[in-house]
Amino acid sequence: GENVEQHPSTLSVQEGDSAVIKCTYSDSASNYFPWYKQELGKGPQLIIDIRSNVGEKKDQRIAVTLNKTAKHFSLHITETQPEDSAVYFCAATKGAQKLVFGQGTRLTINP
Amino acid sequence: SAVISQKPSRDICQRGTSLTIQCQVDSQVTMMFWYRQQPGQSLTLIATANQGSEATYESGFVIDKFPISRPNLTFSTLTVSNMSPEDSSIYLCSAPSGGSYNEQFFGPGTRLTVL
Numbered sequence: 350g351e352n353v354e355q356h357p358s359t360l361s362v363q364e365g366d367s368a369v370i371k372c373t374y375s376d377s378a379s380n381y382f383p384w385y386k387q388e389l390g391k392g393p394q395l396i397i398d399i400r401s402n403v404g405e406k407k408d409q410r411i412a413v414t415l416n417k418t419a420k421h422f423s424l425h426i427t428e429t430q431p432e433d434s435a436v437y438f439c440a441a442t443k444g445a446q447k448l449v450f451g452q453g454t455r456l457t458i459n460p
Numbered sequence: 461s462a463v464i465s466q467k468p469s470r471d472i473c474q475r476g477t478s479l480t481i482q483c484q485v486d487s488q489v490t491m492m493f494w495y496r497q498q499p500g501q502s503l504t505l506i507a508t509a510n511q512g513s514e515a516t517y518e519s520g521f522v523i524d525k526f527p528i529s530r531p532n533l534t535f536s537t538l539t540v541s542n543m544s545p546e547d548s549s550i551y552l553c554s555a556p557s558g559g560s561y562n563e564q565f566f567g568p569g570t571r572l573t574v575l
Contacts, residue, residue: 383563391553393503393567395461408515438502447493447518448554448564 351376353441355451361460370431370454371419372439379441382422383448384413387436397424426456434458462487462555463568465479472573473543480539481570488533490556493564494526497550506551509536544573 352375362368374382385393395417399406399413399422406413410429415422426433436455440448463486473479483492492505506526515573516526525568529537540547550569 385566392464392568392569395563395565398563447505447508448503450504452502 351441351443351449353377353439353449353451355454357454357458359455360376361457361459362429364428364429366392367424368424368433368456369458370424370459371381371421371438372423372441372451373419374441374449375420375445376441377417377420378443378448381442382413382415383440384411385438385440387438387453389435393438398431429458430459431458461563462489462565463555464555464565465551465552466567466570468570469568469571470571472575473546474575477543478539478541479543479572480537481551481553483536483538483567484575485534485555490533492530492552494528494534494536494538495554495566497552497569499549503552506538540572543572545574548572549572 352358353372355372383398386396387393397408397411397413399415404415412442413426434457436453438453439451442448467482477530483496488494495503496506497503499543505518506521507517509515509528509530511530527539550573552566552569554564554566563568
């Protein structure tokens with residue numbers, strides 16, 4: 350079955366700098382890759398996603414890139430702000446079925 | 461996007477008892493999913509709940525321990541049976557939006573502590 354590896358497990362950046370979180374997946378048939386942000390005491394919130402027919406997607410300060418050949422995808426957050434501090438999870442799935450999650454990255458934005 | 465609510469938001473239970481968690485979606489969905497998130501960990505799928513059929517459980521999860529009901533297209537329950545302290549986790553339900561790729565949205569979670 351699918352296996353998703355996520356790095357780093359913790360990331361600390363200065364406010365205004367960029368943050369990058371990387372994930373690799375094992376099943377070449379996976380075709381949908383969402384990213385979730387989980388704040389303390391809340392459920393995961395879908396922040397951006399990418400499908401296998403697209404190499405990059407942007408939404409304001411957030412972007413995701415996908416390299417199907419290498420089977421990895423990354424989350425890029427630019428101009429980080431304190432409210433970006435949270436745990437971020439990547440996931441992979443095929444056919445929009447069950448999600449397989451990475452281990453999570455705790456992002457801390459230092460003022 | 462789908463709006464999902466869960467009840468209860470948190471509970472503290474005694475060993476050996478059972479707790480039923482409710483999940484309500486604001487639109488009709490074919491599939492609903494139940495996840496477990498152990499403290500400080502990632503999300504692990506427990507089962508997929510389809511309306512009108514038995515739930516499909518992932519490896520390591522069994523129906524006797526986590527019975528699931530799916531009486532209609534907007535509602536599901538997960539019961540955590542005969543609880544032990546190892547069941548202390550956040551339990552989350554999710555449902556797709558209904559779009560072509562069925563983006564999944566999550567409820568706020570139920571924080572369970574077993575003493």
